[in-house]
Amino acid sequence: MDIDLPYYLFWASVVSGGIWAADTWFFKSRRVAKASDTSALEDPVLVEYARSFFPIFVVVFLLRSFLAEPYQIPSESMVPTLEVGDFILVDKMAYGMKMPVLDLQLTDGEKPARGDVMVFIPPHDPRYFIKRVIGIPGDTVRYENKTLTINGERLKYTLVRDFTDYRYGIPAREYIEEISGVEHRIHRTRRPERSQSWVVGPGEYLVLGDNRDHSADSRSWGLASHDNVVGKAVAIWANKKPGWHLPTFHRNGWLEQGSQD
Numbered sequence: 403m404d405i406d407l408p409y410y411l412f413w414a415s416v417v418s419g420g421i422w423a424a425d426t427w428f429f430k431s432r433r434v435a436k437a438s439d440t441s442a443l444e445d446p447v448l449v450e451y452a453r454s455f456f457p458i459f460v461v462v463f464l465l466r467s468f469l470a471e472p473y474q475i476p477s478e479s480m481v482p483t484l485e486v487g488d489f490i491l492v493d494k495m496a497y498g499m500k501m502p503v504l505d506l507q508l509t510d511g512e513k514p515a516r517g518d519v520m521v522f523i524p525p526h527d528p529r530y531f532i533k534r535v536i537g538i539p540g541d542t543v544r545y546e547n548k549t550l551t552i553n554g555e556r557l558k559y560t561l562v563r564d565f566t567d568y569r570y571g572i573p574a575r576e577y578i579e580e581i582s583g584v585e586h587r588i589h590r591t592r593r594p595e596r597s598q599s600w601v602v603g604p605g606e607y608l609v610l611g612d613n614r615d616h617s618a619d620s621r622s623w624g625l626a627s628h629d630n631v632v633g634k635a636v637a638i639w640a641n642k643k644p645g646w647h648l649p650t651f652h653r654n655g656w657l658e659q660g661s662q663d
Contacts (some may be wrong), residue, residue: 415459421452471633473521473530474642478569479611479618480532482576482587483519488653489640490532492521496634514538514607514631516552517584519657522609523630526623530632533619536581537600537608545621546597548590548614550581557581567591570616584658590614600625607631 425445445453475488484490498511514520518535536550537543544551549559562576567589574591593615600608606625611617620626637656642649 415456418452418456418459421449422456425449425452472639473532473635475532478616479613480519480534481589481613481616483534483612483657484532484635484638485641485653487642487644488638489642489649490635490657491637491639492633493636494633496636497628497631514628514634516541516582517586517658519635520607520609520626521632521635522607522626523632524623524626525630531609531626532635533609533611533617533626534586535607536610536620537602537625539602539604539606541602541608542599543602543608544597544599548595550579552581562587574615586612586658588612588614589616605629 430445471492471494473490473492475484475486475490478486496511497514514535516535516538519532520535521530521532523529524531537552542553550557558580560578560580562578564573564575566572567574572591572593574589577588577590578585579588589612595615598621600620602608602625605628607628608620609626610619610621635657638653640649640651641653
């Protein structure tokens with residue numbers, strides 16, 4: 403997401419509300435005092451627009467900032483769980499309520515859990531990213547031979563199928579990966595990859611894409627910070643393929659969530 407909509411909604415609310423308040427408290431009385439016929443007195447166009455749009459800006463700002471926000475999947479990093487063009491619903495209150503723009507923590511929510519699909523801002527990019535939470539604070543995680551071991555226990559993998567990845571024309575496999583009771587499907591190829599290990603510190607999360615060989619995630623740019631968590635992806639509510647296609651609803655459904663163990 404390249405546009406920080408809450409930021410613009412916040413300032414639109416402040417400016418429109420300021421114009422309306424300033425006119426009500428200072429300027430309207432002067433116009434009334436100068437007018438010979440107060441019944442025909444009209445407010446300036448700018449004030450009319452400010453008064454009309456202020457409640458709209460405030461309501462949309464509150465809904466998107468504190469309750470839920472729609473987000474469209476822009477890349478293939480979460481295939482097969484999330485396809486390009488999926489519209490997902492992000493629960494902004496799940497991990498605690500924050501004041502946008504001012505970045506103040508207003509309430510404490512639950513902590514991100516292993517298996518959650520989380521929206522956040524990574525350390526290297528101001529845009530929203532979406533990945534699966536693999537490691538939580540206190541975890542020791544090793545990634546070797548394309549399998550994950552958390553705190554000395556290897557995750558369970560069940561082969562679903564062999565296929566050719568049409569996007570890249572290379573052999574690939576689909577597995578069911580189970581983490582903290584959450585079963586989800588992942589894609590991976592036979593492309594060699596170096597082993598890595600992490601010790602997840604306080605306020606940090608190890609996040610990976612379900613499309614393991616086509617995802618920029620903690621393996622390349624490090625751990626995600628709790629301070630930059632946006633919310634929990636909870637459902638797919640529509641899908642629109644790139645280009646001139648109408649939205650469809652055949653992929654609608656809830657996303658299974660993890661647990662802290």
